[in-house]
Amino acid sequence: MEYPWTILFFFISLALSIVAALISTIILEAYRRRFNHGHIEAPAIFEDPNSLKRVPCPSIFDPAEKYMSLIVPAFNEEYRLRGALEETINYLQQRAAKDKSFSYEVIIIDDGSVDGTKGVAFNFVRKYSVENVRVILLGRNHGKGEAIRKGMLHSRGELLLMLDADGATKITDLEKLENQIHAVAVVKKEGSRDPSIRISDIPITAFGSRAHLEEKALATRKWYRNFLMKGFHLVVLLTAGPGIRDTQCGFKMFTRSAARKLFTNIRLKSPDACRR
Known part of the structure; x- marks a missing residue:
């Protein structure tokens, strides 16, 4: 009878250790950001290949000038980027x-590519003018x-x-995300006292x-990748709670207000990413 209790105690201890480590990391990172200003960066630029001029980028704190901005990070994507952009812009x-x-x-961020990206x-x-398509050059690979x-x-978009x-x-699937955002915005507007509030x-x-493709993916992935995936899902469950099934899909939409709050408060640099 002692064996099941030993296993249970092990998993409980493991879960508590993971939670404690995450909490400690969050506290240390918050402290570091509060007192370390070394992350202040030079302004980003984008280039107009027609005029060969470099122009300062707009800021997320500026009023929206477009309805939608599409953010496309690219690192050594010379052969896949063309087809994806053609479909998107069409x-x-x-x-x-x-x-x-x-x-x-459409904003393409060249993350230090060494090919023809x-x-x-x-x-x-x-082809489509700098008003509709822009390129931000990061110089070296940051991740x-x-x-x-x-x-x-x-970016300049409301969404x-x-x-x-x-x-x-x-690309047509963006309408599903867009419709969900508008549905939530309608409820928020109805509860707001400000009639001029915009979706942004x-x-x-x-x-x-x-997540709906998970069964098919499980059948084709190596066993160790499935094991790592399940382990990551456990961490998400312990830290974020139930109901979140897919955090890794690179297809996410934000209102301008949400993006301003989220992306001005994160630091996701990968100093050694250029060695991948």
Whole structure:
């Protein structure tokens, strides 16, 4: 009878250790951010390949100038980026032609690529103008998290969508996230005393998910990857609570207010990412 209790005690101890470690990490990181100002960075820039001029990027604190910004981080994506951008921009142009109130921008963040990613991105700027397609150059590889953060902080949209450069998600699926955000915004507006409130002023996020494909993925992935995935899900369960099934899908939409709160308070740099 002692064996089951030993196993139970082990898992309880493991869970408590993980929670304690996470809490300690959060406290230490909060302390570091409060008293360390070494993260202050030089302003980001984007380039207009037609005029060859570098222009300061807008700020997430500025009023929105577009309805939607699409943030595309890219690191050595020379061969996949072209197809993904063509599909994305074709959809955006068709939608803009049908709805004159719809405006957009696509922001490609070149995360220190060493292949032809930069050239592919600038070809789209030349084709569709710097008003609709912009490229932010990070100079060296900082990691995907920092690339997304840069794009978010220098976007102009009321709604901001992050998506991967490989086109793994159908671009038309953004309407599902958009509809969910609008549904929540309607409720928020009804409860607000300010009739002039805009959707960009309400902090809302909508996350895409591939959880419905989990059974198929489990059958094709190696056993150790499934083991690591289940372990990560356990950590998410312990830290964030039940109900969150997919945190890794790179297809997420934020209102401008939500992005301002989230991406001005995170530091996701990866100093050694260039060695991957």
